[in-house]
Amino acid sequence: MSSKPQQAQGAQKAAKTAITPTRDENYAEWYQQVIRGADLAENSAVRGCMVIKPWGYALWENMQRVLDEMFKATGHQNAYFPLFIPLSFMQKEAAHVEGFAKECAVVTHHRLEAGPDGKLRPTGELEEPLIVRPTSETIIGDAFSRWVQSYRDLPLLINQWANVVRWEMRTRMFLRTAEFLWQEGHTAHATKQEAVEETMRMLEVYATFAEQWAAIPVIRGEKTANERFPGAEQTFCIEAMMQDRKALQAGTSHFLGQNFSKAAGIEFLDQNGQHQHAWTTSWGMSTRMIGGLLMTHSDDDGLVLPPKLASVQVVILPIYRSEEDRARVIEYCRSVAAELRAQRFADRPVAVVVDERDERGGDKVWNWIKKGVPLRIEVGPRDIEKDALFVGRRDRAPKDKQSIPRGEFVASVSTTLQSIQDGLYARALEYREQFTRRIDSKEEFYDYFTAPRVAENAPTPIHAGFALTHFSGDSQVEEKIKADLAVTVRCIPLDKSEPGTCPFTGKPSPQRVVWAKAY
Template sequence: MSSKPQTAAQGAPTGKAAKTAITPTRDENYAEWYQQVIRGADLAENSPVRGCMVIKPWGYSLWENMQRVLDDMFKATGHQNAYFPLFIPLSFLQKEAAHVEGFAKECAVVTHHRLEAGPDGKLRPTGELEEPLIVRPTSETIIGDAFSRWVQSYRDLPLLINQWANVVRWEMRTRMFLRTAEFLWQEGHTAHATKEEAVEETMRMLEVYATFAEEWMAVPVVRGEKTASERFPGAEQTFCIEAMMQDRKALQAGTSHFLGQNFAKASGIEFLDQNGQHQHAWTTSWGVSTRLIGGLLMTHSDDDGLVLPPKLAPVQVVILPIYRSDEDRARVIEYCRKVAGELRAQRYVDRPVSVVVDERDERGGDKVWNWIKKGVPVRIEVGPRDLEKDALFVGRRDRAPKDKQSIARSEFVASIGATLQSIQDGLYERAKAYREQFTKRIDTKEEFYEYFTAPRVPENAPTPIHGGFALTHFSGDADVEERIKSELGVTVRCIPLEKSEPGICPFTGKPSPQRVVWAKAY
């Protein structure tokens, strides 16, 4: 266990007396801090539709970068994109009993197809549908129907399809990016001739997600399998990646499901094998969503706003001209544009470095804080004196706002790729150290309950963060799991793929094959 103390540079909450761009701070009100970071970065806003959000250009640019990288990774593993209907016939959902039971309470249902004005002039739905339509909560059933037509022979397999889409799950308690009634995602759906191929696909895509989270988002994750109670409805096995946020709660950042033959039998996905025998296909599904933006925010951001990993940042370098007179303005902006061109000629992760020159006629301090709150990795301030020295005044978002230094222009331009990678690597190592610091091996029920029980605090006082990840032996008793969830709000986040030693479950006294990860979660 790491025992390094947190510092402000490591993303630790700052003290009440400190001046921060975001209020409240994390230690004062974490949930409200999260909302204010979104607002300060201009990522999204609430919409007139309850539980839905408007993703603004800065937030959508971040999602586009995530989408581009993931799409390349999917295609590199042989998958093709397609699109399927938003509406799913109710009868389709009823084909797989566990599936409909798992999603029934979250379904939005369309029952009419026309609006007419009543005597009072108000519009009313008329034209009742013969069969209600479900606004897709997920697409296993509608895609399974298509697969049943596309798959006839073993030669048609494997069938590897991905869809970028929106889905609707009628959540009662919503929070932007983390849990909304409508959200954006991708969902992969595949069909295979054998169980072994389908299992291999399930694990391959889990590793794609883990690689993306760690190498692109700079978010360390635990790879593992869900318990039966946390499994995707209708699946035989669900695998996941789990990340720790700065309030020490877990976030499920991606899932990959081995569906067995359950959905193939429900949808009639059959094929003739090499021996001319009819067989049901083995299927998988896997997905990540815009919740990744919320996870990225809660992993790296601080009390001055959003902090973005350079690999995904919509803008990697912002150049801020600083001047007092019109004469200085012309010279400084010309110099800034020249520097921007030189930086764009450099490449980082096989793409030109993304640079913006902020020429808005606003106070320099306001512009600086605007970009700090947006999380841009590198800020460059250029004034008349910098022109004389042919140097740049450089700040990094992973350091304190006042931690800036003058660097010769040629030196900075030549090293921009290394600088961005240094920030990327530092964010990952910082997040990993934080997770290790608040991951604890626990062997008794008493210590487990104490770990997840919030200490009492005076009214209106900051609520201290407690708990984290608990590595505890568990016999797999579903009743125990449900009781702990009810009493503490804590669940088994996953059974890690990286096996640990066998032991004794502290809750039942029964043998346990390995430790599992417990945590409170979003």
């Protein structure tokens, strides 16, 4: 047997955690190590891009499945639009092109030829450059202009699952990459009221998904004009607090008004025979949500998955020392797995894997802990004699395990998984509330975001958290605070709070807003 597993196990014991460095020691590196430990993804040969590995892609598939069902339940249909967008399309909406111009990847040639030195070089310059899709409002608007002729064609409710490219200079896996996966919904409506209702409906779909499936508590709110999607009249979002107390924008829904329909020519004859421009919306959620899930729930032993999104909810680990025991233990584990798969959780059969790999039991246990599987079952000859299972929960310490009668565990597995799901949400909500402060003076606000916060014996500073502070909406003040503190208005909460006075301008403020440093 190789000495590598023994060396890894020894280092693990010395560190006392499966992941090093810990969150307190170096949060950014901890994040990367959680991804590596769970085998979610890796960097690719293309700068700023990543390879999503099977364990990570299975998580995205589960997110995709749930969201797709929610979209279709609200009347949306899936379609697909080109990856390439003519440059002229981007130029039709001024604010839109200004907002995305610096992030665009541009195709200018259509073939390669070998030069005198034998190296390939691009030739065949395109008549019009093509933008690699950073978002699809313009190309979809072009299609909508052909599909919409009459009020009878509305509402038009379309979603697409696709990849997009935004040429980011500083990247981090899942959170910000040059290419990422997402869904983008695009709709057209006959009236402003219908479009606004659609915008808010989809915001609530995102919030429901985040809270009930990803176990991430979010604040629903509207972006300020400075943070608004380029070309939109209003942008709404869900904001979550990560364990380093920075905010993550987890999903957005945009009321586009008639800006894009006028640019693309999306017109229809209304019931009175009059030509009208449609009212449009767009909304999206991406693989960034995987990064958000990781940073909300994971610990110093690795990934922690909410059971509703885990591709494996229960892993069974056969423990044996002889070949004679091996057959008996594996047969028992397979029968337990069949009983568990007959149970249902979140309207689907419980997802179970029997790990029959011929590896050290301790190594397999830590492998599944780092992958974040909600429930681990260890089964050896003694457990079979008692017809019991040795069970560990991922939301508890690795050594916190107990023996449970087989029938009792199988009968209660759905309840146990729901308990883990609810506990993760409650823990994250408590954390957010603990590090959210109501602030009423400029001095306290600046102190809150500049006071040194460093964990004991750790070089990594700890961020303050969220500040609930009155704000008059002055964009110049907002820009100055961003320049001074790298802090922005994350959102104007939809649940209106009490009116007051802006501590930065002394002007009236209709409500408190959420300020934070953000990803």
